[in-house]
Amino acid sequence: MPLTLLGIGEKAKIVKLTGHSNLRQYLTELGFLLGNSVEILQQTFGNNLIIKLENTRMALDRTMALHIHIDMIEGGRQC
Amino acid sequence: MLTETTSEKKSNVEQKRKIIKIGLCGNPNSGKTCIFNALTGSRQHVGNWAGVTVEQKEGKVNFGEYEIRVVDLPGTYSLTAYSIEEVVARDFIIKEKPDVIVNIIDSTNLERNLYLTTQLIELGAKTVIALNMHDEAEHKGISIDKKKLGQLLGMPIIPTVGNRGHGIRELLGEVVAIYEKKEPLVRDQQINYGHEVEEELQKIQTEINKDRGLLDGFSTRWLSVKLLERDDEIVKEIRSTFPNQDAILKQVEKSQTHIEIRLNDETEIIMADNRYGFIKGLLQEVYRHRNADRRTISDRIDKVMTNRFLGVPILFGLLWVMFQATFTVGSYPMEWIDGLVGMISSFFTNIIPEGLVRDLVVDGVISGVGGVLVYLPNILILFFFISLFEDTGYMARAAFIMDRVMHTIGLHGKSFIPMIMGFGCNAPAIMATRTLENKTDRMITILINPLISCSARLPVYVLLAGAFFEEKAGNVIFGIYVTGIVLAILVGQLFRKTIFKGEASPFVMELPPYRLPLLKSVLIHMWEKGSIFLEKIGGIILAASIVIWFISAFPRNVEYSKNYSERVASIETQYDSRMATLNNPEEIEIITAEKTSQIDTIQAQQENERISKSYAGRIGKFIEPVLRPLGFDWKAGIALITGIAAKEIVVSTFGVLYQTGVEENEKSDGLREAVKRNMTPLTSLAFMFFTLIYIPCLGTMGIMYRELGSARWTLFAVVYGISLAWIVAFIVYQGGLILGFKG
Numbered sequence: 012m013p014l015t016l017l018g019i020g021e022k023a024k025i026v027k028l029t030g031h032s033n034l035r036q037y038l039t040e041l042g043f044l045l046g047n048s049v050e051i052l053q054q055t056f057g058n059n060l061i062i063k064l065e066n067t068r069m070a071l072d073r074t075m076a077l078h079i080h081i082d083m084i085e086g087g088r089q090c
Numbered sequence: 091m092l093t094e095t096t097s098e099k100k101s102n103v104e105q106k107r108k109i110i111k112i113g114l115c116g117n118p119n120s121g122k123t124c125i126f127n128a129l130t131g132s133r134q135h136v137g138n139w140a141g142v143t144v145e146q147k148e149g150k151v152n153f154g155e156y157e158i159r160v161v162d163l164p165g166t167y168s169l170t171a172y173s174i175e176e177v178v179a180r181d182f183i184i185k186e187k188p189d190v191i192v193n194i195i196d197s198t199n200l201e202r203n204l205y206l207t208t209q210l211i212e213l214g215a216k217t218v219i220a221l222n223m224h225d226e227a228e229h230k231g232i233s234i235d236k237k238k239l240g241q242l243l244g245m246p247i248i249p250t251v252g253n254r255g256h257g258i259r260e261l262l263g264e265v266v267a268i269y270e271k272k273e274p275l276v277r278d279q280q281i282n283y284g285h286e287v288e289e290e291l292q293k294i295q296t297e298i299n300k301d302r303g304l305l306d307g308f309s310t311r312w313l314s315v316k317l318l319e320r321d322d323e324i325v326k327e328i329r330s331t332f333p334n335q336d337a338i339l340k341q342v343e344k345s346q347t348h349i350e351i352r353l354n355d356e357t358e359i360i361m362a363d364n365r366y367g368f369i370k371g372l373l374q375e376v377y378r379h380r381n382a383d384r385r386t387i388s389d390r391i392d393k394v395m396t397n398r399f400l401g402v403p404i405l406f407g408l409l410w411v412m413f414q415a416t417f418t419v420g421s422y423p424m425e426w427i428d429g430l431v432g433m434i435s436s437f438f439t440n441i442i443p444e445g446l447v448r449d450l451v452v453d454g455v456i457s458g459v460g461g462v463l464v465y466l467p468n469i470l471i472l473f474f475f476i477s478l479f480e481d482t483g484y485m486a487r488a489a490f491i492m493d494r495v496m497h498t499i500g501l502h503g504k505s506f507i508p509m510i511m512g513f514g515c516n517a518p519a520i521m522a523t524r525t526l527e528n529k530t531d532r533m534i535t536i537l538i539n540p541l542i543s544c545s546a547r548l549p550v551y552v553l554l555a556g557a558f559f560e561e562k563a564g565n566v567i568f569g570i571y572v573t574g575i576v577l578a579i580l581v582g583q584l585f586r587k588t589i590f591k592g593e594a595s596p597f598v599m600e601l602p603p604y605r606l607p608l609l610k611s612v613l614i615h616m617w618e619k620g621s622i623f624l625e626k627i628g629g630i631i632l633a634a635s636i637v638i639w640f641i642s643a644f645p646r647n648v649e650y651s652k653n654y655s656e657r658v659a660s661i662e663t664q665y666d667s668r669m670a671t672l673n674n675p676e677e678i679e680i681i682t683a684e685k686t687s688q689i690d691t692i693q694a695q696q697e698n699e700r701i702s703k704s705y706a707g708r709i710g711k712f713i714e715p716v717l718r719p720l721g722f723d724w725k726a727g728i729a730l731i732t733g734i735a736a737k738e739i740v741v742s743t744f745g746v747l748y749q750t751g752v753e754e755n756e757k758s759d760g761l762r763e764a765v766k767r768n769m770t771p772l773t774s775l776a777f778m779f780f781t782l783i784y785i786p787c788l789g790t791m792g793i794m795y796r797e798l799g800s801a802r803w804t805l806f807a808v809v810y811g812i813s814l815a816w817i818v819a820f821i822v823y824q825g826g827l828i829l830g831f832k833g
Contacts, residue, residue, distance in 0.1 A: 032358055036359065042199075044366050055396070056398055067199055068389070068603070070487075070490035072503075072596055074597070
């Protein structure tokens with residue numbers, strides 16, 4: 012499922028990147044790697060996100076989040 | 091700063107010093123600038139934005155018998171041809187061939203930072219790694235086996251804390267060791283791309299090796315890797331230099347197809363994956379992280395600062411504080427400088443005998459340069475805040491908060507950063523658009539940036555608003571800034587709907603952890619930017635002041651329409667005869683004052699006529715018809731023309747044009763009063779709007795030309811600016827007249 016569906020405090024792993032190869036390469040360089048863990052830290056009204064990606068903090072908008080597909084990790088914390 | 095030799099032997103040593111050239115390379119937010127500052131201290135040269143094409147910061151440090159020249163490369167995540175910054179950094183490494191590369195790595199973020207390192211490995215660059223912010227990493231429970239990492243990478247590793255200067259000496263020692271080939275760790279390393287890709291790389295290499303004649307500085311393997319990755323720049327390079335280009339490119343295409351069929355993904359992605367595979371392997375050996383899940387203080391701060399309700403108010407609150415401080419705090423040192431300029435002015439008036447030389451020094455140089463110098467405090471305070479935003483990490487949050495708003499003009503949040511920087515100076519702001527990945531996003535951001543009112547325009551507002559709107563000046567100036575922002579948004583929307591159609595590209599950016607800014611580094615950054623203002627004063631503003639004085643002072647002999655000296659004489663005789671009949675000392679005083687004021691009026695009329703017949707007057711009169719509908723006289727016209735060189739010169743021009751010929755005792759009441767005699771509140775308002783919009787200064791135009799890569803678009807920016815300025819000023823002035831204000 013796309014990253015946009017993840018709620019605040021939930022954790023997941025990246026399983027797939029979609030979109031043009033330039034975009035995927037760029038995401039990869041920023042550290043969006045398959046298997047890396049993501050967690051939603053904050054959401055704004057426009058569904059812009061601040062996420063925890065492994066050990067870094069990333070800000071991204073909804074369109075970008077739609078390119079990142081994830082799988083939930085069991086036992087995600089409720090917040 | 092590190093090892094200054096004793097002065098008696100200094101010159102001797104300097105002659106013998108060996109020169110080592112190093113490049114600093116690293117991700118954005120890796121603390122590269124801190125390391126650069128710690129290395130070079132004050133001995134650095136910042137690229138002059140105003141037209142000269144120096145893109146890199148350079149500095150020097152003496153270390154033992156070596157002089158180490160440091161070039162600070164732009165911060166990048168990779169060395170592909172994805173963004174201009176990456177190309178600049180890569181070209182430097184390949185073409186300038188620095189002796190050693192210092193790769194600065196954020197220890198808290200090892201995985202991503204090592205990606206750039208893999209590219210340095212492939213380039214075969216002799217590299218030492220500065221494992222920066224290792225204190226922060228330890229604090230976060232990260233441990234890195236430095237010795238093992240160094241062995242695996244074939245690069246020596248020095249832990250550093252840039253903002254405290256830890257590890258800098260060791261880093262320099264390592265640079266020398268590599269330069270002298272005494273570092274046993276250094277060896278050539280390779281990234282293994284797996285069987286399928288390696289086979290194809292071999293084939294391409296064979297093809298390239300068939301004609302090695304033109305190979306210069308490129309390793310064959312690196313070329314093959316880049317070709318396989320569809321790197322535009324390298325494909326161009328091959329096309330222009332290799333005689334057997336067709337065969338090479340054909341092989342590349344064949345290899346790509348082969349790989350993509352076999353591995354079922356695009357070649358670039360496969361290669362990047364393999365690099366990360368290499369990094370993952372490394373990390374498994376050397377990296378441990380305890381309590382990785384912990385929420386950091388930075389996260390807690392973000393809960394407030396980027397909160398969906400509080401984020402925007404906090405941002406605007408901070409901007410408001412910035413402007414308030416700029417004007418209120420800045421007004422005190424401004425008065426001191428003003429007083430000082432006044433003292434210097436009267437000093438020279440006293441020591442130089444009356445004549446052309448005195449006019450040149452006092453009316454030309456001192457009023458022109460001094461008139462602008464008083465704004466130095468305002469400008470430094472503004473830059474202080476901008477540096478503070480950058481150094482704390484808040485700037486990235488501002489981009490995130492404003493992303494939604496920026497989407498309304500078809501841009502994303504990253505475009506907001508150049509807009510804030512534009513409050514300081516448009517030239518570096520336009521350069522900061524390089525972080526935008528999308529070309530049309532970048533074009534729009536560049537084209538609307540001059541509408542963001544830079545600090546050079548501030549003197550014009552402070553002078554005019556201060557003169558005409560007194561205690562409401564702050565609000566008027568704030569209103570002009572807001573107008574600039576609103577216009578930028580409207581123009582951006584218009585461009586997006588007409589010239590650059592399409593959607594905004596998606597937004598993603600790293601939010602570096604909040605850092606407590608070090609006063610020293612904020613001050614260094616403030617000074618870097620502020621000193622450009624001083625350079626301008628010593629250079630272009632000084633030159634312009636002299637030119638403006640010259641064209642307004644010459645020709646000396648004009649034919650007057652009236653005989654002024656005769657009138658003065660007649661008044662004198664008239665009063666003298668009247669006074670002869672008086673005895674009362676009080677009455678005599680009153681009559682004398684009356685006489686002086688009448689004579690002054692006539693002399694001012696004479697000076698006015700002379701100046702209107704000077705060269706400046708003639709030029710001004712020539713363009714006056716265009717500016718009449720806006721309520722500007724020819725003097726304002728001249729100020730606008732000279733202001734193209736640099737906006738501060740508008741004030742210098744007022745200083746020269748409005749103050750020459752005014753009696754000494756009246757000069758003390760300053761430029762404000764002089765301006766008041768020549769403008770009304772309404773014209774001053776129209777004039778401020780015109781100044782806000784009309785044209786980017788020469789320096790900014792130079793940068794625009796370079797960054798847009800097109801003379802046509804630069805010209806477009808100029809033309810639309812002037813047209814828009816005229817329209818806005820026209821509406822303000824004519825609207826004001828209709829509403830019954832005095833024109």
